[in-house]
Amino acid sequence: MFDKEIYKARREALKKSMSGGIAVFPGNSEAPENYLSNQYRFRQDSSFLYFFGIDEPDFAAVIDFDSGEEIIFGNDVSIDDIIWMGPQPSVTSKAEKVGISDSRPFKELFKVVGEAVAKGRMVHFLPPYRYYNMLLLSELLGIPCTKNGNDTRKMLAERSSKELTKAVIALRLIKEPCEIEEIDKACDIGYEMHYAAMKAARLGMKEQELVGLMEGITVSKGWGPSFAIILSQNGETLHNHMHHQYLTEGRLFVIDAGAESNTHYASDFTRTLPASGKFTQKQKEIYTIVSDANNLAVEMARPGITYREVHLATARLMLEGLSSVGIVKGDLDEMVEKGVMGLFQPHGLGHNMGLDVHDMEDLGEDLVGYDEDQVRSKQLGLGSLRMARRLKPGHVITDEPGIYFIPALIENWKAAGTNAEFINFDILKKEYYDFGGIRIEDDLLITADGCRVLGSRRLPHTVAEVEKEMAR
Amino acid sequence: MFDKEIYKARREALKKSMSGGIAVFPGNSEAPENYLSNQYRFRQDSSFLYFFGIDEPDFAAVIDFDSGEEIIFGNDVSIDDIIWMGPQPSVTSKAEKVGISDSRPFKELFKVVGEAVAKGRMVHFLPPYRYYNMLLLSELLGIPCTKNGNDTRKMLAERSSKELTKAVIALRLIKEPCEIEEIDKACDIGYEMHYAAMKAARLGMKEQELVGLMEGITVSKGWGPSFAIILSQNGETLHNHMHHQYLTEGRLFVIDAGAESNTHYASDFTRTLPASGKFTQKQKEIYTIVSDANNLAVEMARPGITYREVHLATARLMLEGLSSVGIVKGDLDEMVEKGVMGLFQPHGLGHNMGLDVHDMEDLGEDLVGYDEDQVRSKQLGLGSLRMARRLKPGHVITDEPGIYFIPALIENWKAAGTNAEFINFDILKKEYYDFGGIRIEDDLLITADGCRVLGSRRLPHTVAEVEKEMAR
Numbered sequence: 001m002f003d004k005e006i007y008k009a010r011r012e013a014l015k016k017s018m019s020g021g022i023a024v025f026p027g028n029s030e031a032p033e034n035y036l037s038n039q040y041r042f043r044q045d046s047s048f049l050y051f052f053g054i055d056e057p058d059f060a061a062v063i064d065f066d067s068g069e070e071i072i073f074g075n076d077v078s079i080d081d082i083i084w085m086g087p088q089p090s091v092t093s094k095a096e097k098v099g100i101s102d103s104r105p106f107k108e109l110f111k112v113v114g115e116a117v118a119k120g121r122m123v124h125f126l127p128p129y130r131y132y133n134m135l136l137l138s139e140l141l142g143i144p145c146t147k148n149g150n151d152t153r154k155m156l157a158e159r160s161s162k163e164l165t166k167a168v169i170a171l172r173l174i175k176e177p178c179e180i181e182e183i184d185k186a187c188d189i190g191y192e193m194h195y196a197a198m199k200a201a202r203l204g205m206k207e208q209e210l211v212g213l214m215e216g217i218t219v220s221k222g223w224g225p226s227f228a229i230i231l232s233q234n235g236e237t238l239h240n241h242m243h244h245q246y247l248t249e250g251r252l253f254v255i256d257a258g259a260e261s262n263t264h265y266a267s268d269f270t271r272t273l274p275a276s277g278k279f280t281q282k283q284k285e286i287y288t289i290v291s292d293a294n295n296l297a298v299e300m301a302r303p304g305i306t307y308r309e310v311h312l313a314t315a316r317l318m319l320e321g322l323s324s325v326g327i328v329k330g331d332l333d334e335m336v337e338k339g340v341m342g343l344f345q346p347h348g349l350g351h352n353m354g355l356d357v358h359d360m361e362d363l364g365e366d367l368v369g370y371d372e373d374q375v376r377s378k379q380l381g382l383g384s385l386r387m388a389r390r391l392k393p394g395h396v397i398t399d400e401p402g403i404y405f406i407p408a409l410i411e412n413w414k415a416a417g418t419n420a421e422f423i424n425f426d427i428l429k430k431e432y433y434d435f436g437g438i439r440i441e442d443d444l445l446i447t448a449d450g451c452r453v454l455g456s457r458r459l460p461h462t463v464a465e466v467e468k469e470m471a472r
Numbered sequence: 473m474f475d476k477e478i479y480k481a482r483r484e485a486l487k488k489s490m491s492g493g494i495a496v497f498p499g500n501s502e503a504p505e506n507y508l509s510n511q512y513r514f515r516q517d518s519s520f521l522y523f524f525g526i527d528e529p530d531f532a533a534v535i536d537f538d539s540g541e542e543i544i545f546g547n548d549v550s551i552d553d554i555i556w557m558g559p560q561p562s563v564t565s566k567a568e569k570v571g572i573s574d575s576r577p578f579k580e581l582f583k584v585v586g587e588a589v590a591k592g593r594m595v596h597f598l599p600p601y602r603y604y605n606m607l608l609l610s611e612l613l614g615i616p617c618t619k620n621g622n623d624t625r626k627m628l629a630e631r632s633s634k635e636l637t638k639a640v641i642a643l644r645l646i647k648e649p650c651e652i653e654e655i656d657k658a659c660d661i662g663y664e665m666h667y668a669a670m671k672a673a674r675l676g677m678k679e680q681e682l683v684g685l686m687e688g689i690t691v692s693k694g695w696g697p698s699f700a701i702i703l704s705q706n707g708e709t710l711h712n713h714m715h716h717q718y719l720t721e722g723r724l725f726v727i728d729a730g731a732e733s734n735t736h737y738a739s740d741f742t743r744t745l746p747a748s749g750k751f752t753q754k755q756k757e758i759y760t761i762v763s764d765a766n767n768l769a770v771e772m773a774r775p776g777i778t779y780r781e782v783h784l785a786t787a788r789l790m791l792e793g794l795s796s797v798g799i800v801k802g803d804l805d806e807m808v809e810k811g812v813m814g815l816f817q818p819h820g821l822g823h824n825m826g827l828d829v830h831d832m833e834d835l836g837e838d839l840v841g842y843d844e845d846q847v848r849s850k851q852l853g854l855g856s857l858r859m860a861r862r863l864k865p866g867h868v869i870t871d872e873p874g875i876y877f878i879p880a881l882i883e884n885w886k887a888a889g890t891n892a893e894f895i896n897f898d899i900l901k902k903e904y905y906d907f908g909g910i911r912i913e914d915d916l917l918i919t920a921d922g923c924r925v926l927g928s929r930r931l932p933h934t935v936a937e938v939e940k941e942m943a944r
């Protein structure tokens with residue numbers, strides 16, 4: 001938790017940007033795993049953490065943008081709770097730690113919001129993503145949830161406040177010095193977890209063993225992984241959470257993993273390693289193309305340029321590399337424009353990162369990642385670019401180019417004749433269907449005149465650096 | 473996953489015990505953490521796993537007890553899913569692996585249940601605990617959820633099927649050989665995690681470091697922890713999930729932690745260790761009382777006896793020990809009857825364990841842990857006994873006596889004069905308010921003529937064994 005002045009300043013800035021009404025911020029409750037009282041590790045809602053700092057379940061807050069009033073809602077504990085949870089500070093003292101003097105029992109939330117609704121005042125809320133909070137908002141605001149989970153979510157998202165959402169995004173997008181310090185900590189834990197896996201990997205080892213090693217480090221040093229660890233020899237599958245294979249000679253494995261600091265700031269790194277510790281010639285070629293693209297983004301990322309431009313420049317560089325090994329052919333600019341790179345990198349160059357690893361994804365990808373004058377592409381790859389904005393100092397973004405050979409997708413394009421004039425389908429089928437995929441990811445802070453790779457040290461990056469660390 | 477014949481036999485047994493109607497089993501969906509697509513590690517519902525084996529989100533199943541029909545509902549993946557998740561076996565082939573030949577798209581569930589409702593047939597379901605499934609059941613069955621989360625849960629729990637719930641409990645309570653094998657695996661992982669922490673603990677170390685070490689082992693070797701790891705020098709707080717303290721000379725720390733095997737069977741062990749590796753004289757005295765009680769339960773647990781009797785016998789033994797050090801005084805039987813032990817052990821001796829660490833807690837503690845002719849006590853301690861049943865071969869239960877000194881609770885009893893004639897409040901205040909607590913837990917399988925401590929090896933148990941392992 002930061003000093004109370006930080007939270008007060010954030011709320012003041014929010015109040016200045018809102019035209020009126022009240023906003024209700026439901027914090028998260030516990031998430032049941034396999035029965036009600038066996039719960040996943042508690043994760044507070046990030047916007048609640050940002051404005052109200054209290055990292056515990058079953059709190060809510062209201063800000064009145066007309067009167068300036070701020071209220072924290074939560075329940076004090078009983079003697080039964082003390083037996084199970086230990087003595088707890090009062091709700092009042094928790095509220096005071098974040099600079100709020102008005103705290104009330106949770107049920108009063110219904111009264112406060114009910115009064116605002118009765119007076120016809122605007123009640124702002126952010127789009128919910130937890131089903132418990134959907135039920136809560138339904139009741140608070142009298143929005144019936146007569147359809148199934150997804151429809152209720154859609155309905156509440158439609159009724160959520162664009163004004164509040166945009167105001168929150170504008171604040172959270174630009175990271176404060178205290179936030180950058182926490183992100184650096186998360187990056188240092190991320191470094192440790194990746195480095196440990198790099199050092200421990202051995203042929204014949206089950207992928208799951210390395211996942212456990214990495215997860216243990218995140219829990220020892222911070223809150224835990226910032227997202228479910230991806231560690232797979234099937235690197236061509238972008239979000240693969242199976243870890244049942246054994247590391248096998250000649251194969252690559254992708255590790256995409258990050259940590260959360262104890263204050264819930266994220267890191268997110270990807271490295272692609274040869275299971276044996278040594279890359280084959282073919283692997284070196286593709287690896288170097290991706291590694292060059294990753295470095296190009298570091299060179300280019302600075303205030304004033306859009307991240308869409310950086311994405312396209314890295315795509316062009318990777319197409320040039322793929323052309324040099326005979327996988328694609330033709331005019332580079334034309335290939336970029338036609339989205340040829342989407343076949344090999346069906347995702348974007350990166351995303352915002354902060355209290356969430358995909359920062360504020362709950363608030364809407366387009367609102368978070370696109371300026372008002374930008375339109376999201378519909379192309380495979382570029383269409384998945386989560387951060388396209390014109391860069392500003394304080395933005396924290398990931399830089400994660402990749403090249404994958406996904407047989408099902410290649411066959412799909414081949415059958416449809418998509419961009420057929422640029423692609424050498426024969427060589428792909430003959431030589432790359434068992435290749436897998438490569439992704440290399442670092443985290444960048446946009447500074448006054450460029451960018452900084454976050455964390456005290458950068459993970460081994462080049463073919464030579466990786467092979468050196470993995471030498472047995 | 474087990475052989476399909478296992479699942480078929482379980483469903484046949486269920487069908488035999490049900491009088492008619494259909495049952496709908498919603499599997500679990502992904503649980504969003506801080507935004508919709510950042511999800512906690514997927515955990516399937518245990519009853520779904522037990523009868524249908526499919527360990528993936530967004531499946532459901534129906535059994536028709538009149539026609540004998542069995543249907544799996546789930547959706548096949550699209551090309552987009554293949555990019556992100558890799559090629560997936562079809563729903564049909566997943567259903568076939570558990571012996572079900574009829575599989576349909578998920579939305580057909582609404583049709584099948586809708587038809588049953590329209591015909592006025594009984595639609596059985598188990599009490600839901602995931603908010604997503606509450607929304608799903610609400611829609612499927614036309615039960616409105618106009619109140620907030622908790623009320624919806626209560627309403628659905630009331631409408632759930634007692635007949636189905638009891639039938640499921642009767643089956644799951646008695647563990648099959650294939651289940652016991654998995655529980656033994658979970659216990660072996662649990663052994664490794666506790667043993668590693670015992671070996672690694674050093675004065676000055678942050679509790680969180682040991683938690684990470686243990687959690688890493690559970691992920692490397694199995695699915696992960698069977699519940700959030702409890703590791704705290706404040707052992708008197710029963711469910712303490714804070715790990716921010718540093719191991720300090722003279723203090724004890726309690727570790728209550730278990731693993732899930734990759735097939736989701738649980739283990740659950742507790743050990744209480746001296747931070748320095750050496751117990752003080754006072755700690756030895758209390759430790760030995762608890763350790764003797766734990767052993768007494770191992771000696772007594774056998775078919776025919778109720779676990780309530782075992783609970784009470786261990787309470788008597790511990791009161792005898794507490795009497796010998798001057799903390800309580802008076803007639804032992806009278807103290808047992810009046811619930812004096814509740815002040816020191818405000819929980820029960822143990823609970824059922826299986827696919828859930830508190831097995832089937834979602835189905836109702838009383839239905840799971842009490843025979844029809846037993847009534848749950850209202851006393852502090854005994855009233856929290858989760859497993860009181862007459863023991864049968866195949867029961868798997870925990871054996872976890874404890875003695876805690878909880879200042880707030882002691883002050884509470886003192887002020888109210890509760891059992892004042894038996895308790896030496898002065899000595900408690902003078903000598904035990906900073907003691908903490910001790911709990912020692914093993915897992916037992918009831919056999920034909922007694923019980924077996926589960927796992928290949930028993931964790932160090934006596935004062936001497938613990939000190940030997942912790943010697944630096």
